[in-house]
Amino acid sequence: MKTLPLLLLVLTTLAACTSTPRRYYPPVVEQGDAAAGRDEVPPGEPLEPGASRPAPRATRAVVALLDQARAQLRAGDPDAAAAVLERALRIEPRNPRLWSQLAWVRLRQDLPAQAEQMALKSNALAGGDARLQAANWRIIAKARRLRNDADGAVAAERMARDLEARRP
């Protein structure tokens, strides 16, 4: 019985130096593919209307990533496509086509506000490329419609038509 106090001491010290294992995972924050299934791009088609050929400046690496993003979008995974396009943008941050593609993917990710901003960024870099700018205004129109801004959408569509009319 002499050991009882000792035992209690051991018990309390042991209890004090242990920690509780817990498994808690924070939730995945990014949007799922709620937008998947909408605006399906037919296989073989470019992501964004009007960009049928790779931009002249695009390096092989960027072309490979664009292909990968297209495949992921077709597979209904716009989040993965967005990650790949961001990777491409790290290689060519001033390529307006990449920004435009990302704008399109943001629509598919159900992020219309960001889609509009990405399209504006693309336009800021697009120089005199009226065709690309028109495509971006089409994206902006879509984004505004998704945000219930009908007037804004009409204005954007007018911009797109004006730019398209400039072409021979």
Place this chain on the structure above:
Amino acid sequence: MARKKTRKTRSRRRRKGRRFPIPWIKLAFAALALLAAYIAFLDFQVYRQFEGKRWSLPARVYARPLELYVGLALSPSAFADELRALGYRFVSRPRRPGEVARDGSRFRLVTRPFRFWDGAEPSRDLRLEFSGARLESLGDGARRPVALARLDPLEIGSIHTARQEDRVLLRLSDVPPELVQALIAVEDRDFYRHHGISLRAIGRALLANLRAGSVVQGGSTLTQQLVKNFFLSSDRSLWRKLNEALMALLLELRYDKDEILEAYINEIYLAQDGQRAIHGFGLGSRYYFQRPVEELDTARIALLVGMVKGPSYYNPRRHPERARERRNLVLRIMREQGIISRAEEQRARTAPLGLVEAAEGTSKTFPAFVDLVRRQLRRDYREDDLTSEGLKIFTTLDPQVQWALQKSLARRIAAFGRAQPELQGAALVTSASNGEVLALAGGRRAGFAGFNRALDARRQVGSLLKPAVYLTALEQPRRYTLATRIDDGPLEIESGGELWRPENYDHSFHGEVLLYQGLAHSYNVATVRLGLELGVEAVIRTLRRLGVGGPLRPWPSLFLGATELSPLEVTQIYQTLASGGFHTPLRAIRAVLDETDQPLQRYPLSVQRVVDPVPALLITRALQLVVAEGTARSLAGRFRADAGLAGKTGTTDGLRDSWYAGFDGERLAVVWLGRDDNQPMGLTGAAGALQVWADLFRRSGVSVLRPAVPEAIEWHAIDRETGGLADNGCGDPVQLPFSTASALPEPVSCRAAPRRWLKRLLR
């Protein structure tokens, strides 16, 4: 009677004695119950420890992976630095992952496989050829071109509590079989046969110890050693040993052999690195050899296994001879047990210890940057999860830029520090287009944790705020152009009941100057006058759009930067300017994966246009002219003429703060120098911070800044004196962009009219 009485008493006593056993049995039962409870308690303890250790994993923090593609701007020596930091071994013929051969500017390597947030990168055989500071060709082993590949990312830190040890968790299947076999052969040959304790081993140890007359051999099984490691105590009492033996038996009842072995491999104490205890073969391998355990050869495996017996006694860095003997003994046992052949033993015996120190000048710990990462993570995760859930944090840090920044800052401060030993500094480098933080220095000694000036030093910003005044003006194209004349003559204003007479840095007035010149030369009086025309509220609105969050006092002194901001906050403002008017939140994290490599969270790119393209171009042009002909013109001569660098110097009263914020086509860097006690230190923005900036960009290379030009822009040659449209007679006019909504300045004929400066001189 007396007798009778005695007998009676005796018999009573006997009867009493017969009654007594029942409480004794109760007591025995109680003792047994207590013992059972105690065993149950021990069982619970050992279970908790085992499960707790199994899952308590600090978050690991990674730098950006190096992307390889043709056209990549990178010098072969910088590439070699990165490989060395990653622990790649330079060999003559690379065969295994983590090996590289170099022949001048040609490399051949086998990359390590790695799981990223956006998919897996397999191990690849790559051939690279550099030309100058550019990757010219990239192919696979069969010389087929490869479009894109990426290396495994550099691990730059882990997030663990002060008490917690750092660990790299290994799965048993990741551990080389040779290591497992050697460990069992050396430490516990009966491991797969015993039930936690081995009487045979104890007997053998006893015999050996008796023979030697001292303790030369232990009889502890791996399971017992594991238990001992769980409760890390130097107590060697019999009670302790009994407890350990009991817990070892309990552990074996609960878990199978492989689970115990896996825990052992991750738990065993191997070294002490300052405050940090090195537990487990995963971390031990990195600590001693700078490489993952999968890539160890036989000699190194034997060295590590040998250290288990006495990590400090056999420490190969302190006692190389002792460690070598121990390693060779392990090799002999491995051969005797048939784990390796005699030839392999011979080869390994003659091998050097193979210790690798962390590469010089390419340190891998960046506490100031990890501090920023940690703060960003705290917004989304609980501290507990960061220190125990084994998260993988993929950050934006670019080691190449970080190393260049650390060198530039340390070198320049050391040079200035001869006159100013108290001089401190901080800096951030970001990617101009997406807001990723590439490098961060929180003080002159970048490798040390401590006061993180980049985030926490709030200092007067001085002229760094001036672009907000000029941008506010340029957003009114009908009123202002870059060539508008503004007055830099003496000025008196009443502010807060006091009369304020702003002065220029050179204590003189410059009369009428062109708007861009006010910014380029950082004229205080012209800027205040312009600000008053615009209104302080309008300038505050601009600052808010650019990204200033904190309080701003609506006083005219704000035009001259009378507000305190941290280098991080300044970087956010200039980020908007460097990305052509798109506010881009600064990010230090790309993604977070959980322990099983499932994405938990991404931090996607987001932008917000806050300045229209036309004024964005006008202010960029003005910032380029700061470098071309203004306060930062000392930069112009140091970089190629067409680099088009843009930036702004900042100096505060009494030379207490020296700032420079500048960008090229790809990167923005903000540098601050000053003293922690806010005493004068004698450097202007141009003499101090700008020098660090120049050093940094010389090391990491500049990319040409060619701002996007909107369609509603016209370029005109402008006479620097009058601000008029220049004719052929005007010497050295300045090319300025104008909004098509602006009225153009009147043409001047330089041939006809006498020079304005002549007029001024005659006045």
